[in-house]
Amino acid sequence: MPVRYYFNRWNELMERSMPLLTPGGVILGLVFPSFFVGLRPAIPYLFGCMTFSGAIKLQGRELAAVFRTPRSLLLFFVGAHLLMPLLSFLVGSLGNPDEPAFTAGFVLLFSIPTAVSGFIWNTIFRGNGALSLSLIVLDTLLAPLVVPRTVALLMGTSVVIDMRGLTLSLISMVVIPTILGVLAHELSRGEVPRLVGPYLNPFAKLFLVLVVAANSAAVAPSLKVTDPAVYRIAFLALVLGFCGFWLGRFLARRGKLPEDQQRTLVFSVGLRNISAAATLAIAFFPEKAALPAIIGMVFQQSMASVAGRFLLGKPTAFSDSSAEGQDPIRSVSTHNNP
Numbered sequence: 001m002p003v004r005y006y007f008n009r010w011n012e013l014m015e016r017s018m019p020l021l022t023p024g025g026v027i028l029g030l031v032f033p034s035f036f037v038g039l040r041p042a043i044p045y046l047f048g049c050m051t052f053s054g055a056i057k058l059q060g061r062e063l064a065a066v067f068r069t070p071r072s073l074l075l076f077f078v079g080a081h082l083l084m085p086l087l088s089f090l091v092g093s094l095g096n097p098d099e100p101a102f103t104a105g106f107v108l109l110f111s112i113p114t115a116v117s118g119f120i121w122n123t124i125f126r127g128n129g130a131l132s133l134s135l136i137v138l139d140t141l142l143a144p145l146v147v148p149r150t151v152a153l154l155m156g157t158s159v160v161i162d163m164r165g166l167t168l169s170l171i172s173m174v175v176i177p178t179i180l181g182v183l184a185h186e187l188s189r190g191e192v193p194r195l196v197g198p199y200l201n202p203f204a205k206l207f208l209v210l211v212v213a214a215n216s217a218a219v220a221p222s223l224k225v226t227d228p229a230v231y232r233i234a235f236l237a238l239v240l241g242f243c244g245f246w247l248g249r250f251l252a253r254r255g256k257l258p259e260d261q262q263r264t265l266v267f268s269v270g271l272r273n274i275s276a277a278a279t280l281a282i283a284f285f286p287e288k289a290a291l292p293a294i295i296g297m298v299f300q301q302s303m304a305s306v307a308g309r310f311l312l313g314k315p316t317a318f319s320d321s322s323a324e325g326q327d328p329i330r331s332v333s334t335h336n337n338p
Contacts, residue, residue, distance in 0.1 A: 004198050011202040015124050015315050018205065022301040025209040029216025030298075036217035039210055043275070046207040047116045047173040051133070053200035054119050055181025056193045058130050066134040072261050075251045076114075076135055079269040081146055084110040084244055089154045092292075095236045102233060104155045105281050105289035106240065109296055111150040112280070113139040115271035116173050120208050121304050124315045127264035133178055135268045140170040147280075170273070212301045215275065219294045229288075234295045241300065245270035245307035263312055270307060274300055 014021070029036045039046075066072070088110040092103030114136055122132040139146075144167070184192040224230060248269030252262035278293035308315065 007198050007202060011198070011205070014202050014205040018124060018315070019302075019305040019309060021205075021209050022212055022305050025212035026216045026298055026302060029213040029218075030220050030223075033217035033220040036210075036213040039214035040218055043211055043214055044169060044173050046211055048177045049200075050120055050204045050207050051116060051174055052177035052181045053197070053204040054123055054129055055133060055178045056184050056197060056200075058133065058182055058185060060182050060186055066131050071255055072131055072252075072257055072265070073135070073138070075255045075257070076139075076248075076265055076268055079244075079247050079251045079265070080114060080139070081111065081150065083247060084240075084269065085150050085154060087243060088240055091236055091240055095232065099229075099288060100155070101286040101288040102229075102291065104151070104285055105292040106236070107151055107154050108147075108281055108285070108289065109237075109272060109274065109277045109292050110240065110244070111147050112272045112274070112277040113143045113147075113170070114268045115273050115300070116170075117208055117211065117301065118267040118271040118304075120204060121267045121271070121308060122264050124205075125263050125267075125308050125312045126260060126315075127267065128258075128260040131261055131264045132268060133174075135264070136174050137178060140167075140174055140273075143167075143170075143276075170276075208301065215297045219278070219297055222290070222294050223298070229291070230295070233291050234299075237292050237295045238299065238303065241270065241296065241303045242307055244272075245303070245311060249311050266308065266311055267304060271300060271304055272296075 085107055088106040089103060092106035093100075096102040116136055119129070119132045119136065121127075122129065245266050248265040248267070249262060251269070252265040257265070274293055274297045278290055278297055281290035281293050
């Protein structure tokens with residue numbers, strides 16, 4: 001059998017095993033921190049490869065089409081940057097009335113841009129690839145305007161963002177790989193995704209697991225299992241995290257979006273660029289404010305796996321069409337964006 005067949009089978013196995021692989025990445029990072037923490041410098045490149053592997057499946061007209069249907073964009077920003085920050089403020093204040101630093105950490109965590117890794121989950125659960133990438137890019141570019149004002153409005157705390165560092169990092173992880181992927185698709189008239197896509201898909205999922213392990217290893221020294229606050233914050237972080245996924249599904253349904261766009265909003269609203277949240281919390285807030293982001297960094301990808309199964313059912317991205325070398329996202333996008 002051709003090598004392509006074995007890569008397709010590997011991709012299928014990875015997709016079916018993601019609910020186990022992501023918690024496994026967390027455990028590996030916590031158990032072997034000295035080994036996996038060495039991968040931290042490679043995270044931007046791993047993210048870039050993940051984004052590129054999805055972007056080669058997209059045509060330029062698909063990205064442009066997203067902005068001609070602003071309803072999905074509006075619902076995303078209402079959920080991600082209005083309702084979730086408000087909910088995190090209320091939950092944080094009620095759960096930690098004597099520790100405003102924890103509340104500030106929750107508000108920051110749910111004000112930060114949507115996560116790049118959401119594109120991988122979007123692919124696994126057959127969301128709209130063009131919408132997912134567009135939301136990531138747009139949300140990232142607006143972050144320097146949105147995040148400080150949201151935190152200042154709710155907490156009365158002024159947050160100064162390292163605009164240059166954050167922007168350059170996210171441009172390298174999202175914007176450049178997206179442009180390169182779309183150009184590769186356009187210039188090759190669709191040949192690049194057909195020829196290269198099956199070999200990149202399983203590696204994109206492997207890279208996600210490695211990123212989870214590296215992040216877990218980085219925060220392992222900060223997790224003190226004897227501190228009761230860790231368990232209280234962990235519980236609240238899990239509740240808010242699942243609320244984000246559910247809210248994305250709820251708003252998309254109420255807005256009567258196409259099914260593939262509904263699936264995209266689940267992960268776009270539910271997942272956040274948690275590494276940026278942890279960095280900002282450590283740099284500009286009291287030490288305790290970083291705890292929600294640290295705990296969230298450990299469990300976010302596992303929550304995405306469980307929430308996806310609960311809200312959307314069993315992942316079906318690897319279908320008969322993908323086994324024949326066609327990409328499922330391609331067919332979904334084409335069906336809804338003629």
